[in-house]
Every structure is written in C-alpha cells, then in structure tokens.
Amino acid sequence: MLTSIGLIATAFGMSVASALVPVISVEIFVVGLVVKSPELPWWLLALVVTVGQIGGKLLYYYAARGLIRLPRFMQRKSDPGRHPGRWAAWLERFRFSCQTRPVWAGGVLLLSATASLPPFLATCVIAGWARVPVSTFLITGLVGRFARFAALAVAPGIMIAWL
Template identity: 55%
Template sequence: MLMWLALSLGMGIASALIPIIVLEAYVLAVVLAQPQLPWWAMGLVVAVGQVAGKLLYFYAGRGDITLPKFLRRERDPERPKGKWSVRVDRFREVCARRPGWSYSVMLLSATASVPPYAAIAVIAGVARVSLLNFVSACLIGRFARFAALAAAPALVSGWLL
C-alpha cells in the first residue's frame, strides 16, 4: 500500500508539471486495482503532489525562478506600459484589497479546474498572492477533488449492489 501512495505522490508532481498527464484517470485506475487503498489517503497524497508541482508555476509567476530566455520578455524601461501590464497591475491591486475573492477563485480552480488550475497557479504568483493562501486553497480544493474521485468507485458499487 505504501508503494502505491509513494507512486501516487510522484504522479501528482509529474502531472502538475507535465499537463498531458491525466491524473484523474490514474487515480481511478489505482483505486479500482487496489480497493484496500483508503480513499482519503489517495486524495491527500495526490493533492500534496499536485500542489508541490504547481509551486514551481507559482514561483515562476512571481519571478522567483528565472525562466529560460525564450520564455521571458525583457522590458524596456523607457517604453510605456502596455495594456496587459496595466491590467496585471490592476489585478494585483484587486487581489491585495480582496484576499477573500482571490482565495475563492483559487479554491474553485483547485476543485473544479474552472478557471484552469495551471493558469491560476501562474496568475496567483504574478498577482503576489500570499504563499499561505495559495497553498491552503489549493490543498483543500485538490484534496476535495481527488478524494471524491478516489471514493467514487466504492460509492457507486455500494449503490449498485
């Protein structure tokens, strides 16, 4: 059982970094193949892996991680700000004034992936959302998502039998 949880932690991290990995399919496959695995443990381990992986996106958005040259734009200080720079600045202000709103958006994204969770991880970094708010909202949301998914086969089989 411990091996499956360790593998699931790794898959959570990998899926956070490589968007083509469908973690939901992996979770369902594992809980169907290993019914003795507790649903809450699977949900927790996968959530921790996902949030750990998305922290790289968050830190990249904040500018704490130096991206390769082809992914960054050098800004000319003499050039006036463009409309996107102005919008990002305005968004930062809204997030600073209304932390409950930004927390709710991150929680919704982590749970339902609307707006997309990968995008929210970067945007939260750009908006300078606090690390505690980012991690707590994402852990709660990701746990709810994957724990429900891990519990679904047992719930459905109980209803059908």
Template identity: 45%
Template sequence: MFGWLCVTLGVAFGSALIPLISVEVFVIGLVTSDPGIPWIAVGAAVALGQIAGKLVYYLAARGSVRLPDFLHDRLHRERPPSPRRDRWRARTKRVRRWIEALRERCHRHPHWMTGTYGVSSVVGLPPFMATTVLAGLVRMPMSTFLAAGLLGRFVRFSALAAAPALFAGWLHL
C-alpha cells in the same frame, strides 16, 4: 500499497508541471484496479504532489525563482522591429490590460483571490493553473497558497478516489 501511493505522488507532481498528464484518469484507474488502497491516502498523495508541482509556477510568477538563462535571455532580449510582432502586441494589448486590472483588484481585495484560488483547487474552474500563476503574481502569502491549495486538492481527489464510478461516467459523456 505504499509503492502505489509513491507512484501516485509522482504522477500528481508531473501532472502539475505538465498539464497534458491527467491525474484524474490515473486516480480513477488506480482505485478501480486496486480497491484496497484507502481513498483518503490517495487524496492526500495527489494533493501533496499537485501543490508541490504548482509551487514551482507560483514561485516563478512571484519572482522568487529565476528562469534558466536560456529562457530568461530569450524572453528579455532586444529584438529588431517586426510588423508581425507589432500586430501581436496590438492584439494582446486588451488581454494585458485585463490581466493588469485583475492583478490590481486582487491586491485591493486579497480575500477575493483566496476564495477564487480555493474554489479553483476543488472545482477546476477557473483553471487551477491560471489561478496558481495569478496567486504568485499578486503575491498571495505562501501559507495561504499552501493551505487553500492542499485543502482544495485533497477534497477534490479524495472525492474522486472514494467514488470513481460516479466520476468515470462523466468521462464518457
């Protein structure tokens, strides 16, 4: 049982870093193949792994983690003018303004961001990855980030592990 919980922690960490990995499918498969694993332990392992992985994105968005030089140089180097790049900037100007307005609103109403992040950690809407990055951008206190994220992810994955048949039916719709 302990071995499976360690694997679960690792899969959850990996899925937090690489969104193509589905920890939900892993949890359903795990608890249906070995019903002896306590659902509460599965929920705790996934919550810890997910938040540990998302902490990397949170810290990077906050500016506490410096990108590797090859990424940093690629993102911030001077480039010659290009019509393609100018078109791209013109297309994304509205999105950048929207993100900046959202960031300002989050600074003015910090409880709004906490609520959004907490709901996202349970429901997944808005996308948890997006709210994680936004929490870093608006400099949400780390204690709030960890508490809301751990609680929300624990609720989500404990429920999933406790009733896999209910959620497995949703995957086949």
C-alpha cells in the same frame, strides 16, 4: 505487483508529474488506481496526490513571483518604449484586486483548486504574479485539491454500491 507503499509512491510521482506537465491527467490515474486497488485508503491516496500536486504547482507560483529564475529563452524581453495592451491592463487590475480583496482571491483559488475553473495551472501562475500570500495559496490549494481528489477516490465505490 506493487505493494500499497509502492502504489502510494507511484501516485505521488504521477501527481508531481501532472502538476508540471499539463497533458498528464492525474484524475484518470486516481480513478484507475482506486478501481485496480480498492484496498488503498481513499483519504491517504487523496492526501498524497494533493501534496504532490501542490508541490509541483508551487514551482509555477514561485516562478511567476520571480523567485525561481527561468532560462533565458523562457524570459520575456522587456521593451520600455512599448505601450501596454488591454491584456496587460487587465492583469494589472486583477493584481490590484487580489491585493485589495484577499478573501476574493482566496475564493477564486479555492474554486480553481476544487473544480479547475479557471484552470488551476493558470491560477497558480497568476497568483504568484499577483503576489497572493503563499499561505493563502497553500491553504486554498490543499483544501480544494484534497476535496477534488477525495471525491474522485470515493466515486468508483459509490458507483459500485449504487448499481
């Protein structure tokens, strides 16, 4: 049986893995861990999972910003003669909105980090591409993800007390 430190370390590893591989659900892991080991402090579990998630998502943010060089097969081939489509035009308008309305950009990031609407992975990539300041990304991501995982960590205890 794992000790509390081992469980917290496992939670950190799972949170980083789920940040990088979207099919891994850290939410299910958090709920399962709280049910299996109710002695773990909810706030510590939420904090560790939050830090792991944001650490993993920072890789996507920096890759979209161009600070991490992707392998050649993942790089988009540029065609200077190609006319930009509607999607490219929408993304340019979105980038402009993020730069001219930082409070709006922070609100979208906070909503995404908390509720995953829009999906947080997509928001991380777009935030990096739109050159949202890393401080805005980190603050909104940490606050939103902590609220999300804290709610998940206390939910089983609330359900048990309510029933």
